[in-house]
Amino acid sequence: MVGKDVRATGVEVRPVAGHIGAEITGVDLTDDLDDAVIAAIRAALLRWKVVFFRGQRLDHAGHVALARRFGRPIAWPRRGSASPPDVPEIETTADRLELSGRYGMERAEWLHRRNDTLLHPWHSDWSNHLDPPAATMLRAETVPPYGGDTTWANLAAAYAGLSAPVRDFVDGLRAEHRLGVGYQPRPGHDAYVEHLLGHQTATAHPLVRVIPETGERVLFVNGFYVEQIIGLSRPESRAVLDMLLEQAVRPEYTVRFRWEPGSVAFWDNRATVHMAPRDAAHLDFPRTMHRVLIAGDVPTGVDGKPSEPLTGGPGGERP
Template sequence: MTTDRETAEEPTALEVRPAAGHIGAEIGGVDLAGPLDDATVAAIRAAVLRWKVVFFRGQELDHAAHVAFARRFGEPVVLGRRGGASPADVPEVETTADRLELGGRFGMEHEEWLRRRRHTLLRGWHCDHGARVDPPAATVLRAETVPPYGGDTTWANLAAAYAGLSEPVRRFVDGLRAEHRLGVGYQARTGDDAYLRHLLDHQVASVHPLVRIHPETGERILYVNGYYVEQIAGLSRPESRAVLDMLLEQAVRPEYTVRFRWEPGSVAFWDNRATIHLAPADTTRLDAPRIMHRVMLAGDVPVGVDGSPSEPLVGTAPGRW
């Protein structure tokens, strides 16, 4: 597919190949490590907005080139805390191998730590840093080393999920708000739990609209996820749980999802405002590490259907990481 010519006289060689009916497309004909003209950047942005997540294969990016590519689409986030696997000299890059350190730091094997974060089928689904009042707008994730099988990531389109609701349910959820809190999806150990103490000492929580308006497309987004959402405001606990389960099941219906098989040099670029994703739980080969590098782009404060923005409850202020 040839892109339109928004800012250049000559068409680019960019090819956008949809991967599923509602979400996901592979983009070919571009070297992300090289200079990108404005028309190519505009075409990639348009593809991300249309397909919510786009994939590039065979890319040769180092940390600096990864950050430079991400910077064409926004301001990279610099996290205040990263693990020891992340590059010390490139603060915008976070290495997912850091996650392997967390369980050990709090007295657990990694597998137990992962099970306690995913104790139900829906708990693992999340957007990045969704408990913040200003979650990242987008994420650019690149694969360095992947296992020969397993390790796929799955994304769900929250705009399509909202559109697929019946009209009475859409009217019902349009006016609701929900509390998103760091660690609410974690199932604590019996007795002393160092990780739970860590979560309580570093709380981040916000109240977000249950339906947010996408700031670029104007779409209504069913803003739910399984890892951060604590409760729908104004509903009882049983009511909230029933409604959230219904909405999460809607969000991750197979027709609204796409699954990507990683290769070394693969890059995924997704709209964190309009998707949730599920990291793999099937990387069982200890001799085949999965090393990924992530750059996130700073986002805005979500706004609901009625024009009301999200509100911070505890944690970092907007724009401060």
């Protein structure tokens, strides 16, 4: 239900799935939004983990200005980025071209070598950092007429859905989040392995982190960055992580979004994992998206202890 304070702003929040996701209407994101509207959006984000807006007319400057109302946008590195040179906070991804030619590999080979399991593509952004982004704001410019959906999962609901003995077990564990996990090197020279060796970033994060604003515990798992739970053997880590990732992405904890030009998705990067489209690479349609990441803080576990750097530090290398 939408509270009276939300209705008074003209903002309407419509949940779209049982555990995660809500569509927000009554807001033109190009307006100079007052503090009450920003508070209503923030409350919906904390409750539903990802919120969606349709029919928006944001440009790059407006996108960054909107993100700034919720925190500090992160500037992207310039290395071969498709981002506009005058707006460093924007990352642009252009369908199949995004990974083509990267580190000397075409997209198909790149995906094959970095995706070692079916759960691997599920991730939160940059969790190898000591201070992963708090939130992500993604807007669609051009989308295919079909295919290209994004899916999110609610990590708070996933944690709550574990049995009490398993919750007690994972509350005290920490996991290593590391850039390049699961990557299968190419024979001979491999430019991506060189990149990993020169720009490695890894962090020991609590396997269960606490969201400061709500006190919620979330299952801080990430198929893209994690393969080792500290203190467990590699086979034990694999078994536990597979179990937890399967729990995190159970269909009842997920929402799938059909993009349209002008759609905006805004999600809590601390309390969700998401999976980019897996069904559009073979389609001859453009898909151009623009992303802004909002800076976060150092996660804290159930025991009150913060994450610790293993290699690198805050604001380290992106994938």
